[in-house]
Amino acid sequence: MSPLEATPSSPDAIVSVRGLSKHYKSGLQALNKVDLEIRRGEIFALLGPNGAGKTTLISIICGIVNGSEGSVHVDGHDIVHDYRAARGLIGLVPQELSTDAFETVWATVKFSRGLFGKAPNPVHLERILRDLSLWEKKDSKIMALSGGMKRRVLIAKALAHEPRVLFLDEPTAGVDVELRHDMWEMVRRLRESGVTIILTTHYIEEAEQMADRIGVINRGEIVLVEEKHTLMQKLGKKQLTLSLQSPLAAVPEGLSEWPLDLSDDGQCLTYTFDTQGNDTGIAMLLRKLGELGIDFKDLHSSESSLEDIFVSLVRGGV
Structure with a gap:
């Protein structure tokens, strides 16, 4: 047993991944020594570009794919050695719309519950x-449903056996706004009932709105795991843009202590600072501008979004 595998999980962790790697005979390294803990009752968003390893990681945790090295425990149950107990705690909504087209909605959801040995x-x-x-479609055959309705059926199947951990792998990709809204309302209710939610999404604004914590994976490795609000504070940037009354040819030497960018036309000065920084720098800057006789006609402030932070992390800029 490696030191990583021997490391005990945190008491509040419902999913614990230790030293998890996945490599194929072709030489592809899909995951590289991933360590990750998902807390009981949280909404955890796993972000990463295409091919980063998101689906591979989820598939191993759910027992669909075997890892090459490392261990995975779900509520204390080893996903390999205690597969039935671990898998019974998990619900999975996959990306693909794969279900029995000739079954009715009711029959397929009832069957999914029975697969896990649950009483009717x-x-x-x-x-x-x-x-x-x-409910109004319960007697309809799945083949007759729209794409959005089929996506709803996948969610219903994943919830049929009352899982304590729910994986949503790109659940809103290609679905209508109404379904997206309904889904997130249901996710909030599930979290309130104690279900742990792990989602992957390309819609970063959803992660920004919904998640308690954010994990970023790139090239098979976890780049960062952080509380969402802490991440926004630590890695976010704020900008103050001043529209000047008269253009400047260059930033005056008297302003050298501030990180200022001058627009090409000399009409705008932009001050960039960390969100954790002390905003007193703004007051000092404005006072200095007045001392130097530099007047401005307008000012505008902006703040990094989660998408800005994500792109920077993936590119290695943070």
């Missing part, structure tokens, strides 16, 4: 279908 519970299944606006 029509009240629970009805509640899921109603939450997903599928």
Whole structure:
């Protein structure tokens, strides 16, 4: 057992990944010694570009793909040695719209519950279908449903056996705005009931709105895991842009202590600073501008978005 595998999980971790690697005979290294803990009851967003290893990581945790090295535990159950118990705690909504086209909505959701050895519970299944606006379609064959409705069926199947951990792999890719809104409302209710949510998404604004913590994966390695608000504070930038009354040929020497950029036409000065920084620098800058006789007619402030931070992390700029 490696030192990583021997490291105990945090008491509040429901998913614990230690030293996880995945490599193929072709030489492709999909994951490289990934360490990750998902806390009980949180919404965790896993972000990364295409091919970064998001789906591979989820597939290993869910027992669909075997890892090459390392270990995965779900609520204390080893995903390999105690597969049935670990898998029974997990619900997975995959990217692909793959389900039995000739079954009815009710039959396929009922069957999914039975696969995990759960006793019939029509009240629970009805509640899921109603939450997903599928109740009126319960007797419809899946082949007759729209793409958005089929996506709802996948979510219903994942929730049928009452999992404690729900993986949403690009759940809103290509779906309509109404479904996206309904889905996130349901995700919030699930989290309130104690279900842990792990999602991957290309819509970074969703992660910014929904997630408690953010993880970034790139080239098979975890680049960063951080509380969302802490991440925004630590890695975000603020900018103050001043529109000048008269253009400048260059930034005056008297302003050298501030990181200022002058626009090509000399009409705008931009001051960039960390979100954790002390904003007293702005007051000092404005006072200095007055002393130098530099007047401005307008000012505008802006702040980094999560997307800006993500792009910077993936490019290695932070």
